[in-house]
Amino acid sequence: MKGELSAAMMKGEPAAWPPAALLLEEAADLLVLHRDFAAAVRRCEAGCERLGAGAESSAEVKCSLCVVGIQALAEMNRWREVLSWVLQYYQVPEHLPPKVLELCILLYSKVSEPQVMLEVGSSWLRDQTNKSHSEYGSLMELYLLHVLLPLGRFEGAEELVRGCDALDNEQQQTFLRTICERRCQWTQQEEMHSGAEEQQDAAAETVLGALSQKLLTMLTLIRRALRSMSSHFYTLPYKKMLLATFLLYLVVVRLDPASPTSLPFIYKLVQLFRQAWASVFSPMHRPPIQN
Known part of the structure; x- marks a missing residue:
């Protein structure tokens, strides 16, 4: 039976879709073994649509389907679609499972687009229900290091650390020192960048000044030549x-x-x-x- 379902799904026949758990298994095989990423995404989508809300086992399968789907989309270089693709099954950022949020933060950080997760991560961390998750502290740290600090949001990072009850005093002090160090590095980079721009502007002004001087000299010579020619003409x-x-x-x-x-x-x-x-x-x- 499983072999028939696998053959039917490899042909892309929607009528042969099995239950969500088996779709998860098929999607994982397509992702890892067959490297058929588009087919893996289709299995994940079918599995998420079949699942209903409520049961804990269903929530775990749905989360695993989304994890496989995210990896398949990333393999196809369709990472821009990941967040919207996930949110169509969870509706709001606060409902994202910790594992899915972690994967999204790491993905957009890797492609140097951390601003995509700025509002999503902030909404998830502010939610009171999510603070009860055992992964809350690690996700806060991940959001701090891979989203806020790379974007230069130092004040928001300090507020997040001081308002996090999941951190003890020693952890808070460690994070605050990290924020202070990154702020100093950011300031030094900004000063170096400004200094380089000032040097470029000064060099450009020097070149323009030299060109202007040459042009003025040339115009003076041309005017003298024209004056000499005109005086000779009149004679x-x-x-x-x-x-x-x-x-x-x-x-x-x-x-x-x-x-x-x-x-x-x-x-x-x-x-x-x-x-x-x-x-x-x-x-x-x-x-x-x-x-």
Whole structure:
């Protein structure tokens, strides 16, 4: 019978789902032996849906199904879905079993997303019913070390430690010293980070200042060159400039280069233009152009 159920479930046939305890066994086999994580999640979901609230044995099976499901989702790199997936079976964070909460805290801490468990862990630890759990002290420590301190919530961590009746005075002092040490480390890291940013800003300002100085020097040189060119331009003979401009106008604008009759005349105008150009811009005085 079990072999038939296993074969049917491996084929993904919902009609063959067995009781929740057997689904748990199948899910564990799929996770560990077959490495079929998607199928393991389906078994866990089917088992949680079949279970009813109330019986202690059912609660234990449901918790184990969620543990297997969390591990299977993490193996598929679907860790972002873990918390919402678990809460659909427990509705509120306060009802999470200690083992499920522990696994969620460790998972989101490992993927460097401890803020996901910030409100969930706080709600669970504030609940009066949960304070009766034997695992309350260890979960408080886990939440403190893997959620509050990595997020820099030092004041909240101190309040949590002082208000925890599950800790004796020696344990409280140990945790408070740990919080103080982590606060000092956090402050030193912030100061080093601020110092590095200030150095980067100073270096950037130095580079920009040097570039600005070079640009200002370049603009000054360009202005002097333009001023020299303009003064030289104004010293050129007016008639020679007018002649050069008129010849350029005739060659480029008025004449039709495609006309055969214009070719000899264009050639002469080009020669005249070259002579006029040389006469205008040459430092030596050239004889006037012969007709």
